[in-house]
Amino acid sequence: MVSQEQPVPPEQETPAESRGTELELTATAADWPANQQPLWRTHPKHWPDIWRRSIQARIVTGTLLMSTVVLLLVGWVMMSQVTDGVLESRRASAQAEAVAQLASLSNTINAADPTTINQQLSELVLGSNRPGLYDVLLVPTDSSASNAIRYTGLVDSDSIPTELASSVMSDDSKLWDTYTVINYRDGPSVPGLVVGSQLRVTNERYAVYFLFPLTAQQETLDVVQNALITAGLLLVVLLGAVAWLVTRQVVTPVRMARRIAERLAAGKLEERMQVRGTDDLARLAVSFNKMASNLQRQIRRLEELSRLQRRFVSDVSHELRTPLTTVRMAADLLHETRDQFDPISRRSVELLQNELNRFEELLADLLEISRFDAGAAALDLEDVDLRDIVNRVLENHETLLQRKGCEVQLDMREPCRAQVDSRRIERILRNLIGNAIEHSEGLPIRISTAYDEDAAAVAVRDHGVGFRAEEAEMVFSRFWRADPARARTTGGTGLGLSIALEDARLHGGRLDAWGSPGDGAYFRLTLPRRSDVTLSGSPLPARPPDASRVVTEKSLVDVGAPYQKLTGGEER
Known part of the structure; x- marks a missing residue:
């Protein structure tokens, strides 16, 4: 024993x-609780908990996300405007250059000997070239013509987009242009601008294209883009730091107030x-x-x-x-x-x-x-079968059962052993079974036992008058009665359920109650099978399976939890 x-x-x-203790309104990482350590010192699996519990983490994260989205939009708009401005400026200058070169090439061809002009075309095209600024490509409009394509700077004729070539062939009075990729036979491809038009040479027509590389403009845009990215990253980091500092000024006192409130609740x-x-x-x-x-x-x-x-x-x-x-x-x-x-x-x-x-x-x-x-109060533990205690209590209530004409239905098929103080458990069951008999109105009562690896439970069900849901929290109160005017046959003191609750709490168990007017009451006693076990559930349900009315379950008292006391005062 x-x-x-x-x-x-x-x-x-x-x-x-503890008198006069004051807490500084500052917090260091070492002072924080384990679940509120800084993010860089927390395992990634705990980050969702930090997100749910920390206002500061949510504010800083939200600020970073919103500032990143805003900066991306602003950067995209600025980059688009800069790109359009640079390219449009280069396009205007390229068109002006192409018009001037077309006029000069046309004058030169008109002044040349018509009989030898086809032999001089290559020299004329080479003469109109500006190395490093643009290349010239001369293509006959007649696909069956035997005249070869003239070009400068080893530029490839594949650089001319098909849509631009079709536009140039369809109208000889306009100047056409488009952006493309310029391919060279002796080097890498570069982005460029192609300006095309038609040129008459004797009785034949040629499409002349001026290909302007945009390498300098691309380098300028790359510099602008890198500058925007760098500035954006720095600004995001700065906004995050500002948000962290601002929220820290507000959250830290609130966090300190919470910690002090917890200490006050603990009795300090x-x-x-x-x-x-x-x-x-x-x-x-x-x-x-x-x-x-x-x-x-x-x-x-x-x-x-x-x-x-x-x-x-x-x-x-x-x-x-x-x-x-x-x-x-x-x-x-x-x-x-x-x-x-x-x-x-x-x-x-x-x-x-x-x-x-x-x-x-x-x-x-x-x-x-x-x-x-x-x-x-102290426990005198011994290993007993709860069914024996139930049978002993029923024997003591045999006279009352006969007088009430109440039938007892037992659901106790298997042994239900636990280490308990049999005297106190018998007192609990004497109160529960006695109340069930007294209030059963002559209807049957049912007593069930069950167990699992950690817990053993006894449930007492009657079909008498029951009690309302709002009264469920008061049935364990001292001297409380649902109906003070009721005639009592057992001479109760009004302290039975209160003492039963204390006995259950002393064992580290729990005592739950459920009731419905006209549908009776249901009390469930759950006890740990060993003194070193902490209850996490019960082998019996919290409400009777045969309840005819659906009402809110109310687990009245979780007596497995420690006393909720500030100092030494009585729990209420």
């Missing part, structure tokens, strides 16, 4: 250790924010500190009232035991000799005995509650 003491909440920090009531300046954040710190001071005063006052209340209940309960013992002895003596009394006196003695039994039960419950409040 193993004895286990009740877990006691950590003691409150003494005022000498002396924590305060440091006030600097007179801005909005400073006023927030002042208001926060005032709130903390008011909470501290109220909590101290409530703690004192709670301490006095617990001491009063404990003292009164102990002090009543001595006179109650004397009254009990006298009442027992009268009860044993009641047959010698007249009917009225005999009935009075029986009433006195019944009320003394109820008074002793109430006194025992008060003493048990005072032990829970004082943290003095």
Whole structure:
């Protein structure tokens, strides 16, 4: 048999250790919680958590994304305008140059000897060339003509787009141009501008094309593009840094306030924010500190009232035991000799005995509650089968079951063993089963047991009057009754479910309740099978499978969680 003491909440920090503590409104990486470390010190798998939890991360990321989109749009517009301006300027100058060269070439051809002009065309084309500025290509318009194509600078005739050639062939009165890629027989291809028109030589027509390389313009545009990219990247980084600094000025005090609030919730009531300046954040710190001071005063006052209340209940309960013992002895003596009394006196003695039994039960419950409040309750663990405890409780309630005419349906096919304090578990089940019988209105009740690897559970289901969903959170309150005017046959004190809840919590288990008016009630007790197990679920459902009405489930108390206390005050 193993004895286990009740877990006691950590003691409150003494005022000498925490009084006057002030937190700086600055934060370093070492001070941050593990889930709020800087991004560069966090594993990538935790980045989604940082995105969900950190306002600063979302603001900085959003600023970077929006500034990147804006800069891309601005860069695209600026690059388009610069490109159009540079190319349009080069196009205008190329057209002017082509018009001048066409006029000069036409005058030269007209002044030449018509009989030898075809032999002189190559020299004339070479004479009109400007090396480095443009090349000239002379193509006969008659595809069947035997005249060869004249060109300069080893330029390839494939450089002329088909659409431009068709336009030049279709109209000899216009100057046509387009952008293309100029191919050379002895070098790499370069972007260029082609300007074309027709030229008459004796009785034949030729298409003359001036090919202007745009290498210088391309280099200029590359320089502008690189400058825009570099400036954009620097601006994005600068905007990100500005966003980080600005949000840090706001988020850091909020983060400090959150950490102080967590410490206040943990019972360190002396924590305060440091006030600097007179801005909005400073006023927030002042208001926060005032709130903390008011909470501290109220909590101290409530703690004192709670301490006095617990001491009063404990003292009164102990002090009543001595006179109650004397009254009990006298009442027992009268009860044993009641047959010698007249009917009225005999009935009075029986009433006195019944009320003394109820008074002793109430006194025992008060003493048990005072032990829970004082943290003095302990467990006496042993390995037992919960079915045996259920059967033992049913035997004790046999008389009540017969009087109520209530049928008990058992769903306990397999052993359900766990390390528990059988006395306390029997008390829990005695309360649950007793309440089910009392409120069943003569309808059957069902008791189920189940277990898994870590937990064992017992559920008690009745089909009586039930209770409303809004009353579900109050069924475990001390002295609370759904219907104070109801006639009670078991003489309950109103502390049974409250004590049952404390017993379940002491085991590290949980006690859940579900109810629906006219559909009965359902209580589920879940216990860890071993003392070193932390509950994560239950082998039985949280609401009865045969519920005829769909109502909201309310898991009333998760008693597997630690006490939620600020200091040493009673949990409410």
